Amino acid sequence: MTPLLEVRGLNKSYPAGRKGLFGKRMMQVLRDVSLTVQPGEVLGLVGESGSGKSTIGKAILRLIPSSSQAMRFDGQDLNTLPSADLRRLRKDMQIIFQDPYASLDPRKTVRAVLSEALDTHDLHRGAARQPRLTALMEMVGLNPIFLDRRPHEFSGGQRQRIGIARALAVEPKFIVCDEAVSALDVSIQAQVLNLLADLRAKTGISLLFISHDLSVVRYISDRVMVLYLGRVMEVGGADQVHFAPRHPYTAALISAEPSLGHAPDRIRLTGEIPSPLTPPSGCVFRSRCPYALPACAETAPELRPAGEGRLKACIRDDILQGT
Amino acid sequence: MLAFLLRRVATALAMLLVVGTIIFSMLAIVPGDPAELLLSTGGGSASEEAIRNLRLEMGLDRPLLQQYLTFLGDSLRFDFGTSIVDGSSIAEAIALRLPRTLEIIAAGAVLALLLSIPAGTLAGLRAGGRFDGITSGLNALLTSIPGFVLGTLFIYVFAQVLGVLPAGGYVAFAEDPAQHLQMLILPAVTVALHLSTIIFRMTRASVLEMRGHDWVRTATAKGLSRGLVVRRHILRNALGPVITVVGLQLGILLGSTVLVEFVYNWPGLSGLLVTAVEQRDYPTVRAIILTVAAIFIGINLVIDILYSLLDPRIALQ
Amino acid sequence: MTALPLAARRSRRLPKLPKRMILPAVLLALLIVTPFAAPLLTPYDPVQISVRDRLAAPSWEHWLGQDEFGRDRLARVLYGGQVSLTVAFVATSIACVIGTLFGLIGAYFRGPFEFVTTRLADVVLCFPPILLALLVVTLFGPGADTLVAVLSILYFPAFARIAFSEALRVSALDFVEASRALGTPSHRIVLKTILPNIAGPVSVQYSLTAAAAITIESGLSFLGLGVVPPAPSWGQMIRGARAFMNQDPLGILIPCVALTLTIYAINFFCDRLRDTLDPKGNAGGKDVTSVPAPGRAPVQEEADVIASVRDLRLELRHPKGAVDVIEDVSLTLRANQCTALVGESGSGKSLTSLAIMGLLPGAIRQADGALHLRRKQGGMVDLGALGPKALEDVRGNDVAMIFQEPMTSLNPIHKVGAQMVEAILSHRKMPRAEARSRAIALLELVGINEAARRFDGYPHEMSGGMRQRVMIAMALTCEPRLLIADEPTTALDVTIQAEIIELLQKLRQDYADGLSLLFISHNLGIVSEIADRVVVMYSGQVVEEGPAQQVLTDPHHPYTRALMESMPSAHADLHSARGDRLQAISGTPPLPDARPSGCSFRDRCPMALPACAEARPPLFASADGSRAARCIRAPEAQEAA
16 A cells, blocks of 8 residues: 555754854754655554654644655655645644644634635535534534634633634645644544544545653554654554564553553653754663663664564564563 | 953954945945936036045045955044045044934933833733833833834923923033933933833733743742842842843934934934935945944944853853 | 525624724824825915014914914914924834834744844944934935934834834744644735734834934934924924014914824824733732631631631622632631642632632632631631731741742742742841841752752752742741642642652651641542642532542532533543543533533532522532532432442
8 A cells, every 4th residue: 555644764853042152053953753654544653752753743734944865745745845736635634733822813704714724725616515514513523503703702622623623624635633632622632533433434644643641642643653752663554563563661650651540560761852953873762761772872673673563763673572 | 251251352342343344345236326416416427527536535447456455454443434424533523413412321320220110020020010011001102102203202292392391402411401401301311211121021021921930939949038039039130131221222212313413403323324324425324334343343242241140051051 | 504604604704993092093093194194274385484474473364373484373283293293104114114124024034034123133233323413414415314214214223123022922833833834925924923913112212213303303303403494394383483482472382282283193002002901010900918807707716727708708899890710618627737728720729729819819809707826826816807917927927838830939039048048037046147047958958959058059050849848938937837839830840749749748747846738729630649638629619528538439410420420531541542431511510600500519519400590509518528529419428329
């Protein structure tokens, strides 16, 4: 099967602060990230702050400039696509944001928000517009009579549904969910997660689901990719990664997650997450890794097969072999 | 920190150069012959000879680049040339009058700070209360009265009606200190009232903003006394934006004091400037403006450095 | 279905002019329109001289008298206003359009545009406005046209700067990103999305500039360098009347009042506009923390009780009447015990904890209930009976608190050490050096490396996790008996969160003897790790409480149960791709002023009965008294257990 999205060797740097009198320092937030998303697949991206997970989503949507060896979406090369074609392609790839308050223009009604999407791609003009808007509202579980309200009249969960409706309006093949449920209370978060799961089951849409919450990612994703300081640590099936992590960082992350009932046998990490400005040499995780060897400081470990179609970026094969 | 200082000084110098260039090029971009333009008054045109003389005097006959470099070089040495009206040294005239203008501004600024910082702080802390209502209302009214209007009204009330203060004029401090100070009162108060409306507003807003920050709650939760919380965790933080505004306003005052001086016949820069403008004495106007802009850039440099001392994060940006 | 298009037509609702804008808008309109109605108001020509009538007093023909040349003053004020207003508003409008355009282009396209926009503004701002105007007047001679040109040049950088910074702020918002992601063309994003959202600050700037332009125009005319005589202008009228102010004070007063009133009207309008657009800025309210009220409930004297809250009711003061945000909340905090207060946002858990600190915001009032705290000397005190000074002594000393946002909870301009030392010195008399070594010891205790170096560092040099450790160390400076932690790990990464929880556990065991911890969280997972007792809050009420282990394995209240059902982390066996769904709670929590009758949870409750709508249920205690739930079906659940 050809993947819907294929990214190879994605890099991204930001200028960060100054160096000396007039120099600028560059901060590399993504290094050599590769990923694929199959049609109908949900790929979860997990990581802590500074991992670059949100940057990946925006780089793929070409909302921020980045460099990569290859970036193909639905058979088209995103790196060489002229901007007019890119605009047309945007119909097929959409995004849902984290903050339900910042993601809607306070001055526009829901109708205006959804119509902007349809107008841009010349969809459902004239008499076909109203039924389409009604259908969209119903699809995300909102009453269509709310179409002429402005965002401040909605709760956080309802706003998030409007954001989802905006993304769905143009019938995309792929949506980046950038921490789409992180700002919501638990009870509302479950509603939105269920909504996404239903939509995916119904429409066969692909999702890139970005979150810092491992349990949420495990529940919603088919495969999970774990990031640390802009580098991929581990990739594998959602349940596999969650219940039998192969990489020490994944294991630490999962064991750090608070869980109901039993007190977990926690893997202790020491120290703080290093600044992306001054990452450790070799393996970026070695400064906090309980299993680090002297060799870890020498070269950055390659992402390599770890059985069952999984990948990990760790030189040790003698640890974390459970299933 | 050192890098920050050097960067700020370099920026200030660059600004100075740009300002000088703009002032120089204004004469160059004026359509027609600048000399002819400057000598024309009220529709009448000057004689050929006068124009030729002025052109020679101002060096307008030389290539533009050469004029520009000469101008920059002269400005660096504070050599502003001579007035095209009476041929007197411009630098000397400025050196005589600038201190008088600065005196009014300094006296006004001190008064304004003494008045508005405490009042603004109190109003900010008790926003919505009675004190805030009264001071903010008064402030809105004072803001709306231009300095020269206030000055004119002051003269009417204090000099004409009450007769307690002189209507204007100037006596050197060395000559008669008491009278000098008496004559300083009205101009300084006029400048101070105007300046204090702006500082009051900024202080109040800044205090209002700072008092809502999480660290103020932390300080209270630690059990610090109310006074300590206000001084160390509200006022200290609020001062940064306030001094920035003070710096900016001091620069603007260098200009608007012209009006106040004019009202009170205070022989500062204003007299020189107004006469120069009336007589189209461009070299004099140019020199005054260059001087003031340089002072302005200097003040802002000092303010920036002060701010970075108040808030350690500034130097990092 | 047919009703829908109708509904759509009904409301293309435009925001209405808010009430507080009416007065300034009317005043401003009046002052702007009146001068232009001059031909209707006076038959006289403002420049017609009548030397015979110089300085004539007001009469029926000449309402405001005549000036030093015998010209009609009313006509001069009105026509002069025309000139002043026209110059000011034309110049301001030009500056606004050009400046906003510059700002928008600079902010949206960045790069060289950005540089030009910001630097240009910096340069023009170097010239005091009046001086720049004088410079131009020297070259071009006085006159209204010169004034308009000068004022436009003078003020467009201010607009560029405002438009630039506002557009930059708006461009960074997700909804602009969303428009870009939709493929909306740039010009549409700039004009339809960014421009409307920066219109507020730009219009405030417009009013400010118009006022400033009138001031400068009249100032220049006053100097005789603005509008050319004999054309009237207010500045000139003042200039002319100055010489006669002794005989004829009216001549001075009239233009002064006209000028001041006009500027005042513009400023007034501008102030109200600013307040309306940004309600935050005028978020007044006095800066008082609402003081605790004395309680009527008797003091609980069991020796291990550190603090108790009895029947606490808090109301939000509101113009339309007070709303209860917290209703009869009772808590008992014991020594050596960690009590977790659990709930979603708006449940009232943070307010409850702030009440114990005496730190309620000014808008909240303690309407009922009692707050008691055990002081170090041993006795229980009623917080409501203490004066402000005594409360300061209690805070930080007997009870301390750490907050959710470590990034903003420390003052950025003071060194970390100084902030700890001031806490120590406000409760203990000791030399500064001793306070310093004590603070450094505490920093070491909470696991900060190189404590002595960090002591002299600033908060911004530390990561969030480290700052939270500092907050904890600061809270422990005076060995409080009660530590309140309000969502202390919510803002932190999960691995850092684990470290902080571990630190708190360790401190409970090793450090203060008999420390009572009140831990506020929305995360049941963390709560299950740290808490001995759990108190669940929903919509301002305690709905369930009991030993943590019991409540979290066998919840008695349907809300607690539903909360756990909706957590993905509690359902490792479910996966969305296999068709599993989480059991979400339908609807949203009610706002405090819209709670349903009876049980607040009933309209979201899967097991609600008709009886639930009748009366607000009390807390039903279990047989052994260790648990309670606010649900009429709780006794069933308690029996089943």
